Amino acid sequence: MWLNFMTINAMYIYWPVVLVGLTVVILFLPVRILYHRSRKWWAYSNWRLLLAGFYPVEFRDFFLGDMYCSQTYAMGNIELFFCLYAHHWNNPPQCNSSHSRLLGFFSCLPGVWRALQCLRRYADTRNVFPHLLNFGKYMFTVLYYVTLSMYRIDKVERFQAPFITFALLNAVYCSVWDLAMDWSLGNVYAKRPLLREVLAFRQAWVYYVAMVIDIVVRFNWIFYAIFTKDIQHSAVLSFFVALSEVCRRGVWTIFRVENEHCTNVLLFRASRDVPLPYQVAAPHPPGDQQADGMPLQDQQPQPVPTLGDVEHGTPSTPGMSVRTRGLSRVGSMLASAHAQDFQRKKRPDPDQGPRTVDGSMDTPDDSTDDEDNDARVFMDEDDVIVEELPYHERD
Numbered sequence: 001m002w003l004n005f006m007t008i009n010a011m012y013i014y015w016p017v018v019l020v021g022l023t024v025v026i027l028f029l030p031v032r033i034l035y036h037r038s039r040k041w042w043a044y045s046n047w048r049l050l051l052a053g054f055y056p057v058e059f060r061d062f063f064l065g066d067m068y069c070s071q072t073y074a075m076g077n078i079e080l081f082f083c084l085y086a087h088h089w090n091n092p093p094q095c096n097s098s099h100s101r102l103l104g105f106f107s108c109l110p111g112v113w114r115a116l117q118c119l120r121r122y123a124d125t126r127n128v129f130p131h132l133l134n135f136g137k138y139m140f141t142v143l144y145y146v147t148l149s150m151y152r153i154d155k156v157e158r159f160q161a162p163f164i165t166f167a168l169l170n171a172v173y174c175s176v177w178d179l180a181m182d183w184s185l186g187n188v189y190a191k192r193p194l195l196r197e198v199l200a201f202r203q204a205w206v207y208y209v210a211m212v213i214d215i216v217v218r219f220n221w222i223f224y225a226i227f228t229k230d231i232q233h234s235a236v237l238s239f240f241v242a243l244s245e246v247c248r249r250g251v252w253t254i255f256r257v258e259n260e261h262c263t264n265v266l267l268f269r270a271s272r273d274v275p276l277p278y279q280v281a282a283p284h285p286p287g288d289q290q291a292d293g294m295p296l297q298d299q300q301p302q303p304v305p306t307l308g309d310v311e312h313g314t315p316s317t318p319g320m321s322v323r324t325r326g327l328s329r330v331g332s333m334l335a336s337a338h339a340q341d342f343q344r345k346k347r348p349d350p351d352q353g354p355r356t357v358d359g360s361m362d363t364p365d366d367s368t369d370d371e372d373n374d375a376r377v378f379m380d381e382d383d384v385i386v387e388e389l390p391y392h393e394r395d
Contacts, residue, residue, distance in 0.1 A: 013089055016081065053116035056124060059342045062117055063256075068110035070249035072145065073242030075106040097152045097238075104149025111141040121340065130181065130337040137177055140170040148224065160225070167221040175218045179211055183255045184263075184335040196335065198266060200258045210251050217248035256338070263339055 027039055048055045049064050068075070079102040083095035097103045118135035125131065147163040179185045185207065187196050192204045199207070220241050227237060 013084075017085070020081070049113055052113040053120045055120075057117045057121050057342050058345060062114070062341050065110060065114045065117060066252075067249065069114060069141065070245045072107040072110060073238060073245075075109060076103045078106050079103045097149065098155070099153070101149065101153065104145060104152075107145045107149070108142045111138045111145065114138045115142065121342075124343065125340065127340065129333065130340060134177070134181075134341075137170075137173050140166060140173050144170040144221070148221075151224075160228075164225055167225070171218045171221065175215045178214050178218075178252060180334045181337045182252065182259065183207075183210075184259050184338060185211065187331060187335070189331075196262075198262050200262055207255070210255055213251055214248060217244050220244050259338060263336075 026034060028043060029036075029039070045060050045064055048058075048061055049068070052061070052065065055061065076097070079100055080095050083100065083102075084092055087094065093099070115135050115138040118131050118138065122128070122131035122135070143166045144163075147159065147166050151159040151163045184196050186194055188194065190197050192199070192207075194211075195204060195207050201207070223237060223241060227234070
C-alpha cells in the first residue's frame with residue numbers, strides 16, 4: 001500500500017509526498033480563494049526568475065533571486081527528493097552529495113539566475129559598474145558550489161585547494177558587497193563611524209551587530225574545510241550551515257529594505273512635502289508683516305543636493321582637494337550602487353493607459369515601488385527617519 005501510515009516500525013516515507021503535493025495544489029489552485037491574487041503574483045514572480053535574462057529586472061526579481069541564493073540547501077534537496085523516490089528508498093546513500101552531481105547543479109541555480117539578471121541590467125543600462133561587478137560576484141558563488149560538489153564527490157586533496165580558494169574569494173567578495181553596496185555602510189566620515197549619515201533605526205549598535213553577523217556567517221564554509229570526514233553532506237553539519245545562512249539572509253533583508261527606504265526618503269520618493277530650494281513665506285492676512293521681515297525677491301536660493309551628496313552625505317565644495325573629491329566620488333558610487341539593482345516602474349497615467357518602461361508593460365494591476373500614502377516622512381535632529389501617520393490612521 002502506497003499510503004500505509006500505520007505500519008509498525010516502518011518509515012512514514014510518503015508523508016513528504018503528501019505534504020509537497022498539497023502545497024503544490026494550494027499554490028496553483030485556479031479558484032479565487034486562499035489569497036488567489038497573492039498566489040498568482042508569487043507564481044508569476046518565480047516564472048520571471050526561472051527565465052532570468054528575458055525579463056527586465058524589477059525589485060521582486062532580484063529580491064526573490066537573492067532569497068533563493070540562501071536556499072541552496074533546499075534547492076539541493078530537490079534532487080534528493082526525486083532520487084529517493086525513484087529508487088524506492090533502496091540504498092539512500094546513493095542519493096547524497098557524495099554520489100550526485102545533480103545536487104551540486106541545483107545548488108548553483110540561484111547564483112546562475114542572479115548572474116543572468118546582472119547581465120540583463122547591463123544590457124538595459126550599459127553601466128559596467130555595478131552590474132558586471134555584481135555578475136562577477138555571482139560567478140564566484142557558482143564556482144564555490146561547483147568546487148564544493150567536486151570535493152564532496154571525489155574526496156581528493158587536489159580539489160580541496162580550489163574549493164578553499166573560491167570559497168574564500170566568494171566570502172570576501174560577498175561580505176564587502178553586502179556592507180558597502182547593499183547596505184551603503186562603511187562611510188568613515190559619517191557622524192556614526194562606518195555607518196551612513198541617514199539611518200532608519202535610532203540604535204546605532206544594531207548596524208554594527210548586523211555587520212559582524214553578516215561577515216562571520218559568510219565564512220561558514222570553513223566548517224566544510226575543517227570537518228573533512230563530514231564533507232559528504234553530513235545531515236547535522238549541512239543543516240546548521242544552511243540554518244545560519246537563512247538567519248543571515250533575514251538580517252540582510254531587513255537592512256537592504258531599510259537602505260532602500262532611506263534612499264527613497266533622501267530623494268523625496270517617500271515624502272509628500274518636497275522642500276523647495278528657496279524659502280516660502282507663510283500665508284498671512286493682508287496688512288500683516290511677514291514673519292521674517294524679508295521680501296521674497298531678496299531671499300537667496302538654497303543649493304539643491306545632488307544624488308551623490310544625499311547618498312554619501314559628503315557634498316563636494318570648490319575648496320576640496322582632488323584626492324578628497326576622488327574619495328568622495330568613489331564613496332558616492334558605492335553608496336548609490338544598490339539603487340541600480342532594479343528598474344523602477346512608473347505609475348500609469350489613467351488618461352494614457354499602460355506605459356512601457358524599458359520594454360516592460362506596466363498596468364494598473366501591477367505593483368509599484370513608489371506607492372503614495374498619507375504618511376509624512378521626515379528626519380529628526382539625529383538624522384533618523386521618522387514616519388508620522390495621519391491622525392485618522394493612528395491607533
